[in-house]
Amino acid sequence: MAVVETRGLTKVFKEGQLGAVNNVDLVTREGEFLVFLGPSGSGKTTLLRMIAGLEQPTAGEILIGGNVVNHLSPRERRIAMVFQSYALYPHLSVYNNIAFPLKAQKIKKELHREKVEWASSLLGIGGLLDRKPRELSGGERQRVALARAIVREPTVFLLDEPLSNLDAKLRASAREDLEQFHKRIGTTTIYVTHDQVEAMAMGDRIVVLHQGFVRQIGTPKEVYDDPADTFVATFLGSPPMNLLESDDVVVGFRPEHFLPADRLREGSRIPLRFRVTYLEFLGAERILYGSLAGSRFEEKEVLSRLPAAVSEAFQVASVYDFGVASESLRFFDRQSEKRTQPKAIAWQ
Amino acid sequence: MKPAEHNVERCGGASATPPSPRERPRVARRPGGRWLGAAMFLPAILYVVAIIGVPFLMAFLYAVGDVRVGSVGYHFVGLENFRSVLHSPAFRRSLFNSVIFTVGSQVLVIVGAFTLALALRDKFRGRGVVRFLVMLPWVAPVSLGAIGWKWILDSLYSVINWLLVAMHLFRQFDAPQWLGEPKLAMMSVILVHTWHVLPFSTVILLAGLTAIPRDIPEAAAVDGAGFWRTLVHITIPMMRPILNVALLFGIIFTFTDMTVVYILTRGGPYDSTQVVPSLAFFTGILGGDLAEGAAISLFLVPILVIVAYLMLRVAHRAEVT
Amino acid sequence: MLGHWSVIVAFSVVLAFPFYWMLITTFKQTSDLYDITNNPFIFNARPTLEHLRLLFGETLYLRWVGNTALAGALVVFITLLLALPAAYALARLTGNWGQRLGIAIFLTYLVPPTLLFIPLSRVISLLGLQDTIWSVVVVYPSFTIPFSTWLLMGFFKSIPKELEDAAMVDGLTRFGAFVKLVIPISVSGILTVVIFAFTLVTQEFVYALTFIAPEAHQMVGVGVPTFLVRGDVYYWGSLMAACLITSLPIALVYNLFLDRFIAGFTVGAVK
Ligand SMILES: Nc1ncnc2c1ncn2[C@@H]1O[C@H](COP(=O)(O)OP(=O)(O)O)[C@@H](O)[C@H]1O
Ligand SMILES: [Mg+2]
Numbered sequence: 001m002a003v004v005e006t007r008g009l010t011k012v013f014k015e016g017q018l019g020a021v022n023n024v025d026l027v028t029r030e031g032e033f034l035v036f037l038g039p040s041g042s043g044k045t046t047l048l049r050m051i052a053g054l055e056q057p058t059a060g061e062i063l064i065g066g067n068v069v070n071h072l073s074p075r076e077r078r079i080a081m082v083f084q085s086y087a088l089y090p091h092l093s094v095y096n097n098i099a100f101p102l103k104a105q106k107i108k109k110e111l112h113r114e115k116v117e118w119a120s121s122l123l124g125i126g127g128l129l130d131r132k133p134r135e136l137s138g139g140e141r142q143r144v145a146l147a148r149a150i151v152r153e154p155t156v157f158l159l160d161e162p163l164s165n166l167d168a169k170l171r172a173s174a175r176e177d178l179e180q181f182h183k184r185i186g187t188t189t190i191y192v193t194h195d196q197v198e199a200m201a202m203g204d205r206i207v208v209l210h211q212g213f214v215r216q217i218g219t220p221k222e223v224y225d226d227p228a229d230t231f232v233a234t235f236l237g238s239p240p241m242n243l244l245e246s247d248d249v250v251v252g253f254r255p256e257h258f259l260p261a262d263r264l265r266e267g268s269r270i271p272l273r274f275r276v277t278y279l280e281f282l283g284a285e286r287i288l289y290g291s292l293a294g295s296r297f298e299e300k301e302v303l304s305r306l307p308a309a310v311s312e313a314f315q316v317a318s319v320y321d322f323g324v325a326s327e328s329l330r331f332f333d334r335q336s337e338k339r340t341q342p343k344a345i346a347w348q
Numbered sequence: 349m350k351p352a353e354h355n356v357e358r359c360g361g362a363s364a365t366p367p368s369p370r371e372r373p374r375v376a377r378r379p380g381g382r383w384l385g386a387a388m389f390l391p392a393i394l395y396v397v398a399i400i401g402v403p404f405l406m407a408f409l410y411a412v413g414d415v416r417v418g419s420v421g422y423h424f425v426g427l428e429n430f431r432s433v434l435h436s437p438a439f440r441r442s443l444f445n446s447v448i449f450t451v452g453s454q455v456l457v458i459v460g461a462f463t464l465a466l467a468l469r470d471k472f473r474g475r476g477v478v479r480f481l482v483m484l485p486w487v488a489p490v491s492l493g494a495i496g497w498k499w500i501l502d503s504l505y506s507v508i509n510w511l512l513v514a515m516h517l518f519r520q521f522d523a524p525q526w527l528g529e530p531k532l533a534m535m536s537v538i539l540v541h542t543w544h545v546l547p548f549s550t551v552i553l554l555a556g557l558t559a560i561p562r563d564i565p566e567a568a569a570v571d572g573a574g575f576w577r578t579l580v581h582i583t584i585p586m587m588r589p590i591l592n593v594a595l596l597f598g599i600i601f602t603f604t605d606m607t608v609v610y611i612l613t614r615g616g617p618y619d620s621t622q623v624v625p626s627l628a629f630f631t632g633i634l635g636g637d638l639a640e641g642a643a644i645s646l647f648l649v650p651i652l653v654i655v656a657y658l659m660l661r662v663a664h665r666a667e668v669t
Numbered sequence: 670m671l672g673h674w675s676v677i678v679a680f681s682v683v684l685a686f687p688f689y690w691m692l693i694t695t696f697k698q699t700s701d702l703y704d705i706t707n708n709p710f711i712f713n714a715r716p717t718l719e720h721l722r723l724l725f726g727e728t729l730y731l732r733w734v735g736n737t738a739l740a741g742a743l744v745v746f747i748t749l750l751l752a753l754p755a756a757y758a759l760a761r762l763t764g765n766w767g768q769r770l771g772i773a774i775f776l777t778y779l780v781p782p783t784l785l786f787i788p789l790s791r792v793i794s795l796l797g798l799q800d801t802i803w804s805v806v807v808v809y810p811s812f813t814i815p816f817s818t819w820l821l822m823g824f825f826k827s828i829p830k831e832l833e834d835a836a837m838v839d840g841l842t843r844f845g846a847f848v849k850l851v852i853p854i855s856v857s858g859i860l861t862v863v864i865f866a867f868t869l870v871t872q873e874f875v876y877a878l879t880f881i882a883p884e885a886h887q888m889v890g891v892g893v894p895t896f897l898v899r900g901d902v903y904y905w906g907s908l909m910a911a912c913l914i915t916s917l918p919i920a921l922v923y924n925l926f927l928d929r930f931i932a933g934f935t936v937g938a939v940k
Contacts, residue, residue, distance in 0.1 A: 388754035488916035604781030625783035
């Protein structure tokens, strides 16, 4: 097991353009499940491929287990990677797919069967060893890819959106399997996804990326409750955080904190009038879309997310008394978009 | 709370079903459809059958008859022509030469084309120019390219020989006679033909290579495979169908071709580069013995049939998988 | 990395060398060419245009080019006339049989000239076409039609059926939809076939050699290697000039469309 570290890692594909990955510093922890989260095109794959050795960095260093590995080929880095498409070898049986890394790394032949069986039973695909990849379902392919990755007991696991090719139902169960699996083998894992639910559910920590820059590194709770900037604040959470501009600050609050006034404690409550423009009923909750009314934020669009426990009826085009607790407010600098100290602002 | 002024639920409008889009009337297959198909299809078929099928049958008729240029009658002679062809040393020689010529150049073509295709797979600066240069032997008319080689391999003024002499590997008047000595001449026609066909096989293999998803070789690299292991265990097996296609086309283009031989050596010296098609030409067209010429040509048929059969198998397998 | 570049350089040099050599030879004085003590890579005497003058002024080269262009245009015309409807029929109308017939017609492309040239030469002389370009104009479509049909079939199949259905709902007949809708949409496919058929005409050697004897009626691919040689005397300078001048434009155009031809050759086998 090993720790992966990057120092000032940068990748510029076309000279003169903004890099796909810019000046990334991060250190994994021993045995950690680290998630790279960001919208598509934010440089997650590029960052992962540099760590794997498939892409040469333009600048910066990569360390695995404390050693700089920039000049090592992928095979010398002793890492395993699961590709988004799984990249199974189509002409080889499942058995030979899983055995391929063993052969490639010249592990003694006698051990092959034993190791392949260990890996395949760990993933519950012992019965599929004679099949060809095209005879497998999406979920089975993903397991084969995982088995191929663990069979040589790598120091680090890299996974690039391994669930994105599965349908929604399978994805949920595969996610759970992956978590269990990580708990059992405990290998340091870097996991790429653009799906915040996946990231929140699986990550020990999350690295939020945007345009090749690291915006925040923290536990799911930290990035959600204490976003480092307005990008993280709006990228995480669905629906996203409400942001209101006031002089040189931006003040934000999550839709689930924007509630009917009578649901909030009197003392810390900031009252706001809310004109509902339409509503969505989602079963366990309701989303109210609308805008503020009658304050200096007149016409500013905001959302409210109400749990099913809030049972009042709301009607479109009506105005209601809402509010937000002052401890739920988050403040950002309007210029830099970075998080700042709480500040008193004029609401009316 | 205030009562709503306009109580219009968001989904109110949408819930009223819009007028269902008029089903586009299914275009009925009119009874005339089938005839129209035949009418559009037949002219091409008839033309090709007339120009290929009729002469093909004539070739059989000639081969079992005694037709010569200028002769009037036709006598059925059975397999006489085939027997005499099979017994003729010239034919046996040419058949042997054809095999050498085909096998030799195809081995070189496949190895060379695969190497070149690998080198051209990844983008690099100037790839377009390189591709144009390496395609020249295929896209330029082959008779003209071959004439170029005839000059390069000239008995007196060969630039290759000048180089060999300049490097003191040969003395001035000892230099190899590329087209004048039987073994060298065979080697030369093989190499020139290889030169001509190699680009074609290269682009076919390149199409196959670029069809392999990029992450497959990458996965192999991460799995610990080096260049050669990836090549032998991943790339080549995945390329099998396309390698077959390249090889089958290559065999046909080589076994049935006479252009390079005709231009470079006319089959000489002493028939040492005479191949089956060129022998048919010299016998049937220049020699005027249509019957024997046709019989010689027909020996190409088994090869064509086998290759066509294999080609269909490849196509079929590709469809199934 | 080094291996990569050495492969590229080696192949480029070997494959393109004859054309470089044609270029050098074209502009060298005859005395320079025929002096074995001269370094052949450099101009030992002043460059000359004499070979070009000879080629254009005293041979029928331009006539051959004209013959070839005319034959090429006619072959293209016949090919399109027959292959377009056939390909459409195969792609759309004959349904399941389309694919099989398509493969069958493709296989006829593999029938080589050297199998048929003997009986065909008789047919040609019976038709009275011997020694005219009409001989090749009649015969060449036998191999341009099959491959063009195959290529066009692929293009037509990529056009959604709904488009024609819509046109027919709007009042066109099926044939009308083919002429007014499918053909205009397939312009790039048709252009590919035009280039393909034309270059095949310029490259063919065996039939042209067999059917046409007189100097004035030659196709360029046969005329150059046959009539720029008098007995044993090769006019190397003019020969190389002719080869180069003929090859380059053909190569340039062909190269532009190469990927489409290859796609035609490899359907099914890639993937
Ligand atoms: N090989 C490449 N050449 C040029 N640009 C690339 C290449 N790979 C990725 N990029 C660019 O780099 C940026 C980041 O891409 P990527 O790392 O794939 O993002 P993500 O995986 O987060 O979706 C994108 O703008 C993408 O277009
Ligand atoms: Mg990605």
